[in-house]
Amino acid sequence: MELGLLKRRLVMGSLAGALRVMLAIPLYLVLTPFMLRELGQEMFGLWSFSTLIISVMTLTDFGFKNALVYHIARAQGQTETINGHFNVAFWTYLAVAGLIVLATALLGPLIVEDILRVPERLGNEAWFVLWVTALSFGLRFIAIPYQAVVEGNQQHAVAQFILLAWLIVNFIGSVIALMLYHNIYALGVVSVFSNIVILAAFFWRVSTHYPFVRLGVKYLKREKFIDMLRFGSGIQIATVLITIREPLLKVLIARVYDLTAVASFEIVYRLCTQLVSLVATPLLGSFSASALLAEHREHELQSIIRTMFGFCVAVFVPAVLFFWTFSVPIIEFWLGASYPQVGEMLPLAFAAFAIYYTTEPLYKALEGAGLSGYSALVQLISVTVSFVAFGRLVDYPAYATSYALLTGFAVFSVSNYVVFRWRFKSITLFTVRQGLWLLGPILAYAACYSTLPSEALPMVFMIYLAAHVWCVRKATIFDLIGIARRLTGLIRARA
Numbered sequence: 167m168e169l170g171l172l173k174r175r176l177v178m179g180s181l182a183g184a185l186r187v188m189l190a191i192p193l194y195l196v197l198t199p200f201m202l203r204e205l206g207q208e209m210f211g212l213w214s215f216s217t218l219i220i221s222v223m224t225l226t227d228f229g230f231k232n233a234l235v236y237h238i239a240r241a242q243g244q245t246e247t248i249n250g251h252f253n254v255a256f257w258t259y260l261a262v263a264g265l266i267v268l269a270t271a272l273l274g275p276l277i278v279e280d281i282l283r284v285p286e287r288l289g290n291e292a293w294f295v296l297w298v299t300a301l302s303f304g305l306r307f308i309a310i311p312y313q314a315v316v317e318g319n320q321q322h323a324v325a326q327f328i329l330l331a332w333l334i335v336n337f338i339g340s341v342i343a344l345m346l347y348h349n350i351y352a353l354g355v356v357s358v359f360s361n362i363v364i365l366a367a368f369f370w371r372v373s374t375h376y377p378f379v380r381l382g383v384k385y386l387k388r389e390k391f392i393d394m395l396r397f398g399s400g401i402q403i404a405t406v407l408i409t410i411r412e413p414l415l416k417v418l419i420a421r422v423y424d425l426t427a428v429a430s431f432e433i434v435y436r437l438c439t440q441l442v443s444l445v446a447t448p449l450l451g452s453f454s455a456s457a458l459l460a461e462h463r464e465h466e467l468q469s470i471i472r473t474m475f476g477f478c479v480a481v482f483v484p485a486v487l488f489f490w491t492f493s494v495p496i497i498e499f500w501l502g503a504s505y506p507q508v509g510e511m512l513p514l515a516f517a518a519f520a521i522y523y524t525t526e527p528l529y530k531a532l533e534g535a536g537l538s539g540y541s542a543l544v545q546l547i548s549v550t551v552s553f554v555a556f557g558r559l560v561d562y563p564a565y566a567t568s569y570a571l572l573t574g575f576a577v578f579s580v581s582n583y584v585v586f587r588w589r590f591k592s593i594t595l596f597t598v599r600q601g602l603w604l605l606g607p608i609l610a611y612a613a614c615y616s617t618l619p620s621e622a623l624p625m626v627f628m629i630y631l632a633a634h635v636w637c638v639r640k641a642t643i644f645d646l647i648g649i650a651r652r653l654t655g656l657i658r659a660r661a
Contacts, residue, residue, distance in 0.1 A: 176455060176470065182326035183447030186333060191440045193337045198433060199501055204344040211425035212291060213350050214416070214432040230255040231310045232453065232533065233398035238318025239457040239534075245378045248315075250390035252379055255311040257386065263304035270300040291350055298354030305361035312368035315379055317454055326447070328367040336360040400538025407545035411552060411574070415567055422560060430507045431567055437512070438519045445481050445523060449474050452527045456534025467531065468593040474527035475595050476644035482520040483604065484634050487611060489516045491623055514568035522575035525582035532582070532589060540585060548578040596643075603641035607633040 202210050237251045316325050336356060343352030372379055412435060419427050452474055459467040489496075490513045497509035533541050552574030559566040586595070611630040618626060639645050 176320070176322065178323040182323040182330070186326050186330040187440070187443040187447045189330065190333055190443065193333065194436065194440050195500065197337060197340060198436070200341065201344065202429075202501075204348050205350065207429050208425050209291070209350060211429040211432065213295065213353060214428060230258060230394055230398050231314050232401045232538075233394045234311060234314035235318045235454050236457045236534065237393065238315060239320075239454045242319075247390075249378070249380055249382075249385045250387050251394060252311055252315060253381060253383075253385040254387075254391045254394050255314065256308070256381060257383070259307045259310055263307045267300050267304060270296050294351060294354060298357055302357045302361045305358070305365050309361075309365040309368045312365075312372045315372050315376055316368065319376070320454060320458075322454075324371055325368075328364060328371070331367060332360050332364045335363050398538070400540070400542045401533065403542035404538070404545040407542070407549045411549055411571075414553070415556065415570070418556065419567065427507070430505060430511065433501075433505070433508050434511045434515050434568075438516050441485070441516065442519045442523050445478055445485075446526055449478070449523075449527050449530070453530040453534045456531040458534075465592070467590070471527050471531050471590075471593065472595055473644070475524070476638075478524040478527065479596075479604070480635075480638040480644035480646055482524050483608065484631050486517045486520050487608070487630070488627065489513050491615065491627060511565070511568045514565070514572050518568065518571035518575040521572070521579045525579040525586075528582045528586040528595075529578075532586060535589060537585075537589065544578055544581045544585075547581070548574040550574075551577050600641040600643050603637045604634075604643065607637055 201213070205213065234251055234255045238248055313325055313328075339356035339360060340353055343356050346352065416428055416431065419431050452471060455470055456467060459470070493512040493516075494506075494509040497505060497512065501508065529541065529544075552570045555573040556566050556570035559569055583595075586593075607630050610633070611626065614626045614630075615623065635646050639647055
């Protein structure tokens with residue numbers, strides 16, 4: 167694929183992803199207090215276990231989604247090869263989905279009573295959450311191979327628009343369901359229906375635009391399975407380690423504290439995830455682009471990865487300072503004064519996510535270059551550090567989880583930078599000069615923060631933000647002003 171076309175597709179995917187996330191955040195901000203009011207804290211905490219269960223279920227991915235994207239990106243035009251890899255992924259996912267439904271039936275009581283320790287009076291609701299989560303997951307799982315075909319062909323915008331449709335269906339359905347029935351049973355029905363939408367949309371896209379992709383047992387070949395497993399095993403281990411971080415923290419919080427603490431952690435974690443998605447979503451194309459370019463077109467890869475890394479630095483630095491300054495009043499305005507722990511946890515938790523996702527383009531580029539084993543190793547180290555930190559701070563519930571995330575994510579990010587510089591020696595990401603330009607406004611803002619009254623901080627932050635945007639442009643880290651102008655021109659041209 168020609169570099170200009172690849173960049174255009176990446177830009178379109180980034181814009182579509184940004185649109186989805188820009189809509190997701192206000193919808194989340196509206197839906198969370200609405201769900202808390204309709205369900206209550208305890209039932210909201212119980213429903214939040216659905217995300218925990220889905221996280222655990224994704225441990226069965228085998229890394230095949232990324233492996234399929236990787237092989238499709240490298241096998242453009244090779245129909246037999248693509249069908250071989252696609253069928254390995256599809257039939258594996260179908261078998262796993264069936265096994266998960268069976269496991270839910272057999273292990274449900276153990277999960278509800280012994281692992282989650284749900285009170286007996288909430289047993290029926292917990293059992294329903296397990297079943298509806300397993301069904302929703304199975305539908306989503308079967309859609310993954312079709313999504314991988316779309317992304318492997320660098321059609322990230324299409325994938326983002328389909329996920330946007332799911333977001334809208336899920337939000338509208340959840341609001342209507344809670345207004346009519348006020349319980350998690352209605353939410354479960356909405357969850358299943360919205361995942362049917364995703365499966366149908368990806369299936370339609372592949373069948374109409376990539377008709378050469380076909381299902382058939384005849385395409386199952388031992389060598390294709392080995393190809394997928396060879397690359398996917400490292401991704402799978404990394405996925406397992408990424409996935410267990412949140413659910414294990416939730417389990418620990420539930421066992422050490424209570425469901426109210428789980429609800430606070432759920433709010434902080436989901437909020438941070440939504441916010442960083444504004445930046446992380448435009449980076450989604452870095453993996454498939456690296457799979458296409460890393461082998462023989464490293465110079466072309468530099469123009470993509472360096473831009474993505476600069477974008478992360480330019481956006482995350484002021485975002486961290488913003489939440490460090492204004493988290494408490496923001497949470498009080500959003501949820502009221504009943505959730506002080508959320509406001510206390512948010513600054514450190516968001517800083518942790520920002521540190522993690524700043525080097526996400528580097529991490530995905532290393533995976534796209536074939537270093538799936540590295541992704542497993544760095545995630546193992548990161549998760550280990552996180553849980554050691556949690557254990558050391560367990561007596562401080564307002565800070566234990568935030569510091570656990572911060573330490574683990576910092577180790578992850580530093581490792582990515584070091585290994586990327588080793589693997590791509592010809593690619594320069596950041597210079598000392600750029601660092602000094604970035605540091606100047608930060609030091610000035612820190613001085614004002616420590617000396618001026620809180621009433622002056624909103625105006626001071628706006629001044630800092632203007633100085634930051636000018637400095638990152640002057641230092642050629644990232645041209646936020648230029649991007650804004652181009653987007654404005656694009657919108658006007660379309661209008």
